[in-house]
Amino acid sequence: MELLVFVVLVLVVTVVTTVALVASRGRAGRALPPVPPSAPRPVETTPTATDAALPADAPILPATTESVQTAPPVAAPAALDVPEPTAGRIGRLRARLARSQSTLGRGLFTLLSRDVLDEDTWEEVEDTLLQADMGVRATSELVERLRTRVRVEGTRSPGELRTLLREELVTAIGADTDRSLKTLPHPDGRPSVILVVGVNGTGKTTTCGKLARVLVADGRSVVLGAADTFRAAAADQLQTWGERVGAETVRGPEAGDPASVAFEAVKRGIEAKVDTVLIDTAGRLHTKTGLMDELGKVKRVVEKHGPVDETLLVLDATTGQNGVVQARVFTEAVDVTGIVLTKLDGTAKGGIVISVQRELGIPVKLIGLGEGPDDLAPFEPEAFADALLGDEAAL
Amino acid sequence: MFDTLSDRLDKVFTSLRGKGKLSEADIDATAREIRVALLEADVALPVVKAFIAAVKERARGAEVSGALNPAQQVIKIVNEELIAILGGETRLIRYAKNPPTVIMLAGLQGAGKTTLAGKLAKWLKAQGHAPLLVACDLQRPNAVQQLQVVGGQAGVDVFAPYPGSGVGDPVDAAKKAIEHATRMQHDVVVVDTAGRLGIDAEMMAQAAAIRDAVRPDETLFVVDAMIGQDAVTTAQAFQDGVGFSGVVLTKLDGDARGGAALSVRHITGQPILFASTGEKLGDFDVFHPERMASRILGMGDVMTLIEQAEKHFDADQAEKMAGKLMGGEDFDLEDFLEQMMQVKKMGSITSLLGMLPGMGQMKEALAQVDDKDLDRIAAIIRSMTPQERRTPKVLNGSRRLRIAKGSGVTVTEVNNLVDRFYEAQKMMKQMGGMPGMPPGMGRKAKRAQQGKKTKKGKGPGRAGGGPRPGTVPGQLPAGMPQLPKGFPQLPGGQNPLGIPQKPDPFGLNRPRG
Numbered sequence: 038m039e040l041l042v043f044v045v046l047v048l049v050v051t052v053v054t055t056v057a058l059v060a061s062r063g064r065a066g067r068a069l070p071p072v073p074p075s076a077p078r079p080v081e082t083t084p085t086a087t088d089a090a091l092p093a094d095a096p097i098l099p100a101t102t103e104s105v106q107t108a109p110p111v112a113a114p115a116a117l118d119v120p121e122p123t124a125g126r127i128g129r130l131r132a133r134l135a136r137s138q139s140t141l142g143r144g145l146f147t148l149l150s151r152d153v154l155d156e157d158t159w160e161e162v163e164d165t166l167l168q169a170d171m172g173v174r175a176t177s178e179l180v181e182r183l184r185t186r187v188r189v190e191g192t193r194s195p196g197e198l199r200t201l202l203r204e205e206l207v208t209a210i211g212a213d214t215d216r217s218l219k220t221l222p223h224p225d226g227r228p229s230v231i232l233v234v235g236v237n238g239t240g241k242t243t244t245c246g247k248l249a250r251v252l253v254a255d256g257r258s259v260v261l262g263a264a265d266t267f268r269a270a271a272a273d274q275l276q277t278w279g280e281r282v283g284a285e286t287v288r289g290p291e292a293g294d295p296a297s298v299a300f301e302a303v304k305r306g307i308e309a310k311v312d313t314v315l316i317d318t319a320g321r322l323h324t325k326t327g328l329m330d331e332l333g334k335v336k337r338v339v340e341k342h343g344p345v346d347e348t349l350l351v352l353d354a355t356t357g358q359n360g361v362v363q364a365r366v367f368t369e370a371v372d373v374t375g376i377v378l379t380k381l382d383g384t385a386k387g388g389i390v391i392s393v394q395r396e397l398g399i400p401v402k403l404i405g406l407g408e409g410p411d412d413l414a415p416f417e418p419e420a421f422a423d424a425l426l427g428d429e430a431a432l
Numbered sequence: 433m434f435d436t437l438s439d440r441l442d443k444v445f446t447s448l449r450g451k452g453k454l455s456e457a458d459i460d461a462t463a464r465e466i467r468v469a470l471l472e473a474d475v476a477l478p479v480v481k482a483f484i485a486a487v488k489e490r491a492r493g494a495e496v497s498g499a500l501n502p503a504q505q506v507i508k509i510v511n512e513e514l515i516a517i518l519g520g521e522t523r524l525i526r527y528a529k530n531p532p533t534v535i536m537l538a539g540l541q542g543a544g545k546t547t548l549a550g551k552l553a554k555w556l557k558a559q560g561h562a563p564l565l566v567a568c569d570l571q572r573p574n575a576v577q578q579l580q581v582v583g584g585q586a587g588v589d590v591f592a593p594y595p596g597s598g599v600g601d602p603v604d605a606a607k608k609a610i611e612h613a614t615r616m617q618h619d620v621v622v623v624d625t626a627g628r629l630g631i632d633a634e635m636m637a638q639a640a641a642i643r644d645a646v647r648p649d650e651t652l653f654v655v656d657a658m659i660g661q662d663a664v665t666t667a668q669a670f671q672d673g674v675g676f677s678g679v680v681l682t683k684l685d686g687d688a689r690g691g692a693a694l695s696v697r698h699i700t701g702q703p704i705l706f707a708s709t710g711e712k713l714g715d716f717d718v719f720h721p722e723r724m725a726s727r728i729l730g731m732g733d734v735m736t737l738i739e740q741a742e743k744h745f746d747a748d749q750a751e752k753m754a755g756k757l758m759g760g761e762d763f764d765l766e767d768f769l770e771q772m773m774q775v776k777k778m779g780s781i782t783s784l785l786g787m788l789p790g791m792g793q794m795k796e797a798l799a800q801v802d803d804k805d806l807d808r809i810a811a812i813i814r815s816m817t818p819q820e821r822r823t824p825k826v827l828n829g830s831r832r833l834r835i836a837k838g839s840g841v842t843v844t845e846v847n848n849l850v851d852r853f854y855e856a857q858k859m860m861k862q863m864g865g866m867p868g869m870p871p872g873m874g875r876k877a878k879r880a881q882q883g884k885k886t887k888k889g890k891g892p893g894r895a896g897g898g899p900r901p902g903t904v905p906g907q908l909p910a911g912m913p914q915l916p917k918g919f920p921q922l923p924g925g926q927n928p929l930g931i932p933q934k935p936d937p938f939g940l941n942r943p944r945g
Contacts (some may be wrong), residue, residue: 356659
């Protein structure tokens, strides 16, 4: 027992000494993560749906995905699935959200029915944003800006306020950010390499599988790299996804070196002259330094073949304020270029991405809308803002 | 970096210092800060509102304590209230009178159900049970295989009548599993179900069907500690759809504050039974309410820190080190390097410091610290000869130049390190060999001292009411009876040891008057 006290004592002493040694140097703040490269190759993987213009209640895609829940028998491996085209997918987000009829939407609806802007209205606005996981700081900033605008522009009715709020939200999300995904092969024939990272259980493997389907649907060839050698049966899971669309999966031994699997996958991709190599990595909590170092190694080793084109951080829409910390640490380790927001089909709003965009400038590029194989869509700020506020305005 | 609640409250109370009494105005002023602190910890908004109302109520009627300043008193109330909610009626698994006992797991996708099934099985096995894992997640590709692998690692049987990946009927699998368990004499059955969303009526109906088929003795709701505001909606949906009798919090090894624990407990009233703290099957523990309370408030989590230290520190080395410190011997660069490497093993230095209470004042200094700096310091020290490490006094100009070249830094940096090291060494000596600490210590020394004190104060309190007295120092070690002499430096009335019975752990962080 005394030993324990000693241990802690020593620990504290060391930590404090270290801080004393280091901190006094007064170094300037470290540079923020770079914004995605300025001159992307002229590629859009995901032909963006034009549904911003579509009425929300337009008959959206056939409800293929609904049937997934009843688990239809998988077709014989020989017959490959033909994924739906990617266009118009985001429309489904609205359909799903309409289904969930969020309390938020209702909250703002009552807000709309009043005629004057009083303190209660403001509080409701604030509550709405807070409940979407936007975070205290981002919320109070946004509300402060709104208040100023309301004072300047003399807005009276809550209806106008809502419009303003939506505008502010879209600005906060970044309407003009480059959200294209670099998935075309390089001019020298080298495939584009996409690395998928994230904490445990956010849906990395599923995202990889869905992304492979999207790419195949758009007529690309894909190699999957199962660099998740840690979780039991993760490689099998990815392979199942790959087989469904006829993509080759490169895998290594269980508990093998993920960096070597990733390296082999890219090598295979180059040999087979495919367009894109997708590398799935094991989930890791950002607090595990050892695992974060391992991830850094995976990226460094893959880059022996040439730079990684996209590093996608998969973030669960239910994630709370910890999301910002995750994004920061992952960016420090592997320089994240985009975020995939998954599980947006539930009641979660994923407002945390606003904080991430605000603090780190990393844009959301894709969203995951459910368990169906084609439930992956390009991100659209306007649709997302509407979803955060409930769907009333769009209806 | 979030400010801790104590920092925030400190700011609010600076103008009120010295009053020592809790007034209506004080309570209102603090309410907002508590609200922000809880929201940043991802406690759901409705729960925050209800919680604050309760705290206000209690604070109003609270006896004014002479020993605590207003900030401390409010924090004490908040903390006690949190522990009361989180910890009320903690219990373990209820076993059925007639085996098999059926435990069903339910939760969102990616919450960690399958991994938890393995952990639970291993834990049950260690308790002398013969668990059976049942694969009812036939949805996600290869979830069945994952459960089989996990079961293999835990050394328990896995019952998987269907191949999964979309094939098979989970309700039927669950039914057959019970028969199988009875036949094979398993006394506990753990049913792993597919992840599902609260709003997915069809899947919720399926979960309810599985429940009706197996009539579980315990239905555990598995929830990710990182979940945000959605915790309330989800918990409510699962409560209505399946009905659960207990909660398991997963991924507590991350740095999420875990406000979801409070939200779920508050909304559903179901107790939190277990906490899962890592990827390995052994990283599984019963839930400690008071640790969770500190964590939600961002007050530092000394117990976890101690456990981590225990796990990663080489006991012999630590003892040697402590002996050195106590004996007032010189703390040399070699020791420093060794300690630094051990600390590094435990995770990033910022997250470690986050766990230490009372580090609030150092936040700014912390913002500049980065693990790369540690590497640089290590590089400099490693470029020294053993003799130089033991006696840095021999470091003359040419030696310093050589070291700078060897480690790829400038001579100034080497100089800085050496200078600061002397300071640190002096400080260590004072701390270690103190026969009554000299009052003229520098600020840094005070900080270190502070950290230590907190631990001392916490120890006895926890040992009294904490769930694991064995891991806590029950009394001050004999080797350091001098330490309390340092306390008279504190402003009177804040002496932590003066608080009877349950010393407020947070009051100790504040020796600045």
